[in-house]
Amino acid sequence: MTDPAFVRAFQAAQAIHALPDVQGFVPIDDAARLSPRAPWLVPAARNMREDTALDTPNPDWRDPLVALWDKVPWRETYRDTDIGDDFMDRFGCYELVGHDGLFVSHKMRGFVVYMPANLYYGWHHHPAEEQYTILAGSAEFEQVGTPPRIMRPGESVFHPSNVPHRTITHDTPLLAWVAWRPPHMDIAPVLTEGME
Numbered sequence: 211m212t213d214p215a216f217v218r219a220f221q222a223a224q225a226i227h228a229l230p231d232v233q234g235f236v237p238i239d240d241a242a243r244l245s246p247r248a249p250w251l252v253p254a255a256r257n258m259r260e261d262t263a264l265d266t267p268n269p270d271w272r273d274p275l276v277a278l279w280d281k282v283p284w285r286e287t288y289r290d291t292d293i294g295d296d297f298m299d300r301f302g303c304y305e306l307v308g309h310d311g312l313f314v315s316h317k318m319r320g321f322v323v324y325m326p327a328n329l330y331y332g333w334h335h336h337p338a339e340e341q342y343t344i345l346a347g348s349a350e351f352e353q354v355g356t357p358p359r360i361m362r363p364g365e366s367v368f369h370p371s372n373v374p375h376r377t378i379t380h381d382t383p384l385l386a387w388v389a390w391r392p393p394h395m396d397i398a399p400v401l402t403e404g405m406e
């Protein structure tokens with residue numbers, strides 16, 4: 211029997227994609243098929259659930275995605291890099307929709323990203339086009355060629371293909387929805403050499 215928590219999380223993603231900026235970037239794949247995977251927890255999973263500072267005007271964006279904290283395989287994209295233990299211990303990301311997602315789609319990918327307060331996610335890039343939408347909390351976003359900007363719930367930022375970008379939380383944590391669209395959605399992010 212389908213866990214209703216999965217259905218609620220997908221409905222939250224559909225609601226996020228009803229925002230004009232997100233819809234305009236990529237529609238959610240309503241035909242994505244639920245394919246539950248064995249959970250894999252990282253420290254950030256529980257920290258996200260227990261974080262009381264993920265403020266948002268719309269808890270319907272946040273709560274169904276946080277509720278999956280112990281039901282999903284969390285990603286460790288940067289495990290074999292020199293990004294450092296602090297980042298590996300505190301950064302969290304899981305894929306709700308996509309080719310490795312709980313809901314399988316090959317048309318788009320949708321990730322949940324959690325960063326606690328005062329975390330530095332350094333310069334990185336990837337060929338897929340990307341859009342962050344802030345669900346709760348806030349963070350500073352910067353990309354090459356654009357001044358840094360503090361982003362808050364309901365706001366979106368676009369990252370063009372292979373343009374290095376970074377995210378910094380200050381005194382508040384961040385919960386974000388990260389959408390990818392083709393092409394090259396199968397190529398993982400890499401840290402940008404020569405930039406710290």
Ligand SMILES: [Fe+2]
Pocket residue numbers: 334335336340369375399
């Ligand atoms: Fe990115």
